[in-house]
Amino acid sequence: MTTVTSDPAVAAAAATRTGRASSLPPLTPKLLAGLVIAGAIILFGVVGPFVVGSPSKVDNIGLSGPSPEFLLGTTQTGQDVLAQLAYATRGSLIIGAVVGIISVALSAFFGVVGAYAGGWLDESFSLFSNVMLVIPGLPLVIIISSYVQDKSLLLVAVVLAITSWAGSARVLRGFTLSVRSRDYVAAARVSGEKSWRILCVEILPNLIPLLASQAVFAVIFAILGEAGLSFLGLGASGSFTWGTMLYYAQNGLALRLEAWWWFVPPGLLIALFGAALSLINFSIDEIINPKLRTQTRAARKGWGLSRRQLKAITTEDEL
């Protein structure tokens, strides 16, 4: 198999820095913006449902625009959009969290353990993840969903997780293979450490940035996947998520009737949350691969050069 990873030697250089404090990403504007937006949305999902009214209470003012009484207007049947949005945020975040945890656990197990053990275990694990990788996920999810009539939020999350771990297992495997052949691992083995200890103490810490970025990616993937599934009418029954909100808005012809307050907020929240998570991911990427850190505009500012010297460098680059 061809493994596609960023050059492991590069990542190793990043991982050899000492001290616990320096292993946290530096607080760049990108990271800060990502954390603030994601934090605000999570807070809304956690606290929101306690503050707003009932999301399914029907009222006789249908499709009214934003007003002091209903901050985000109402749906066709007069339900409060803001209340629905708060519950939907909670639902989608639960899906994201569950899928993130399960798929990282699966990919770490199949990627790291297999690569560390080597031999036939590695062969069979890697064959299994490669097969899972090429079998298309969404059609499979759709088919499983159509057999089961009453779906809980958890079931949808589990099905999404099962179909989405293989890609990151492959990346982790490639990286573990390179870490495993390093000298300090060999030294630990010679000095008689148990293999589970080598795995947890020597190898896993180096994988943390990679695992973090895979987890963030899995959460984005899960939230988008659930939204797509719900939009096709195959989501969890009787629950509020961003996807089901969009499904009802689409079926209620929200766009045709120009009820933007019903259609835009859920999609915008998904986009914002995804964007915030990608910003966090960019910062993690720059830890994994230090080459991505140099030579950007922000880095040049830190060199303390005069404006003219900076200009010279920039033009030189653009020749």
Add this chain to the structure above:
Amino acid sequence: MRYALQKVVFYVVAFWAALTLNFLLPRWMPGNPVDIMLSKLAQRGPVTPETREAIELLLGTNSQLPLWDQYVQYLGQVLTGNLGVSVTFFPAPVSQVIGQTLPWTIGLIGISTILSFLLGVGLGQLAGWKRGSWLDNIIPVTTMFQSVPYFWLALILVFLFGSVWQFFPINGGYDVWETTPGWNAAFIGSVIYHGTLPALTIVLSSIGGWMLGMRNMMVSTLSEDYIVTAEAKGLSPRRIMTTYAARNAVLPSVAGFAISLGFVVAGSIVTEAVFSYPGIGSALLQAVGSNDYALMQGIFLVITLSVLGANLIVDLLYSLIDPRTRARA
């Protein structure tokens, strides 16, 4: 040669896994799909014993045959192309429904994916070459496009270009009233006209990933020693960018292209739902809507087969581009 053989064997194994999954899924799931399907078929017309037997094999049943014998018979049936009869498009057999819808999907999705890949890699190459330039700073923005739910973006575009400023038709694959399908200019023009907006939405939502991947690889490649050597030799920057850096930087993207093909075919389901495009995704959704299990299973198999085939082709090409894969095999 050995590498190619390894690949072919792997994809045969993957296809066998998909077949087995297809065989076991209806048998694991709650409910009794066979009865549901047969009762639906009986509403449409008389069900012959052969049809009944075919559907029982496809979907599992409480028949007295041991599971293993069912499995062998099922494999034989699928390999001869007998996928049962569709309820939704009764009395057409499943294979015929798939044959009619597949070209639409492959045309629309294939063209837009290749376009997105070429554009994304080209722009990513420039962004990596001119690090810190305005193009490079666009990348986070295009990546954010990826976290916008695809169907939401598509629906808003449909609303804008289809309803507000009626540039494009909002659904269908061609003009049903004015043209007749065939190799005539009017029909082909109509297909292109109807396909523009869906293709545009696919490109918009997928280009960011290609750009980012190519840009990051480009940055890593540019710090290699042989680039410095090339500069020292006084080669023109353009030549260094294209024939020295980009050629090596594009390799992971090519490998990623194979993997993304699978996601693309899957994504086509949502695209076709938004645009009511007459492709295989729409057929799958119709099958789901009317509990047409035979058609569902058939479509899943065909989608898997096409993804595996595309992957195999990309893998074999990859070994031509990158000799290191051959050495490792």
